[in-house]
Amino acid sequence: MNYPQLHLLLADDDVDDRDFFQEALENIAFAGQLTTVQDGKELMQWLTQKKGNLPDLLFLDLNMPRKNGYECLAEIKQNPDLQVLPVIILTTSANPSEMENLSQIGAHTYIQKPADLSKLAQLIKQVLSMYKNQSSIKNTQLMTTSKRIGIWMDSESAHFMGFNNESNPDTEIESTFTHEAKQIRLGKNENIMHNKEQHQQADYYKRLGEVIKNYDEVLLFGPTNAKAELVNILKSDHHFDKIKIEVMPAEKMTENQLHAFVKDYFSNANH
Numbered sequence: 001m002n003y004p005q006l007h008l009l010l011a012d013d014d015v016d017d018r019d020f021f022q023e024a025l026e027n028i029a030f031a032g033q034l035t036t037v038q039d040g041k042e043l044m045q046w047l048t049q050k051k052g053n054l055p056d057l058l059f060l061d062l063n064m065p066r067k068n069g070y071e072c073l074a075e076i077k078q079n080p081d082l083q084v085l086p087v088i089i090l091t092t093s094a095n096p097s098e099m100e101n102l103s104q105i106g107a108h109t110y111i112q113k114p115a116d117l118s119k120l121a122q123l124i125k126q127v128l129s130m131y132k133n134q135s136s137i138k139n140t141q142l143m144t145t146s147k148r149i150g151i152w153m154d155s156e157s158a159h160f161m162g163f164n165n166e167s168n169p170d171t172e173i174e175s176t177f178t179h180e181a182k183q184i185r186l187g188k189n190e191n192i193m194h195n196k197e198q199h200q201q202a203d204y205y206k207r208l209g210e211v212i213k214n215y216d217e218v219l220l221f222g223p224t225n226a227k228a229e230l231v232n233i234l235k236s237d238h239h240f241d242k243i244k245i246e247v248m249p250a251e252k253m254t255e256n257q258l259h260a261f262v263k264d265y266f267s268n269a270n271h
Contacts (some may be wrong), residue, residue, distance in 0.1 A: 007032075152222050
């Protein structure tokens with residue numbers, strides 16, 4: 001699609017997210033201008049200086065230092081010289097009440113940041129297409145529902161609990177080096193059994209990683225250090241760079257408690 005020579009302004013403190021946004025524009029062959037600022041204070045200074053020549057659209061991240069997106073949005077919509085600027089909120093969460101409040105302040109729409117480049121490109125394309133066709137983008141919700149999963153785990157087993165009403169049945173992965181195997185080790189050659197344990201533990205973490213890479217947000221919780229060990233392994237693999245992984249301590253729980261824990265976390269998390 002051919003876009004007019006639009007001037008887009010992106011306010012986001014995360015350099016990786018700014019680069020990701022730029023890549024998404026390249027993905028849709030955007031030929032206009034992109035200006036970026038790194039925090040809310042820089043954004044408002046830039047807009048004040050350019051109030052006679054505003055960009056066509058502002059993509060505004062909520063969680064920025066010095067002045068956050070909420071404060072910037074309020075200032076923009078209260079300023080007669082700036083209030084005509086369409087503002088598209090960028091957020092990693094999509095709490096309905098929060099989005100309604102932002103709409104009342106003056107946000108035109110919002111994009112829930114996906115971890116996938118093609119998804120982000122498609123969402124930006126929707127915004128630009130509506131602007132090009134001069135149709136209203138007020139209160140239009142542009143988002144892909146993040147795929148979220150909670151994983152209770154220790155060094156021997158992991159239990160999966162999907163979120164967002166996905167058709168994701170509860171699943172369990174178990175390490176082949178269980179407590180029983182460790183007891184057998186006592187009567188075996190220590191070095192041989194240690195190497196076997198390391199191999200089987202690595203396989204356990206690998207299988208967990210294969211599941212995690214299919215999600216945008218992951219909550220790892222449990223009583224041991226296994227979850228932290230897994231995260232350290234995943235950090236070395238670029239396939240997990242855009243996946244938000246949170247680690248929390250938790251004791252053994254009943255099935256109902258597990259589901260309640262995951263639901264409560266994703267329902268109330270302010271990312």
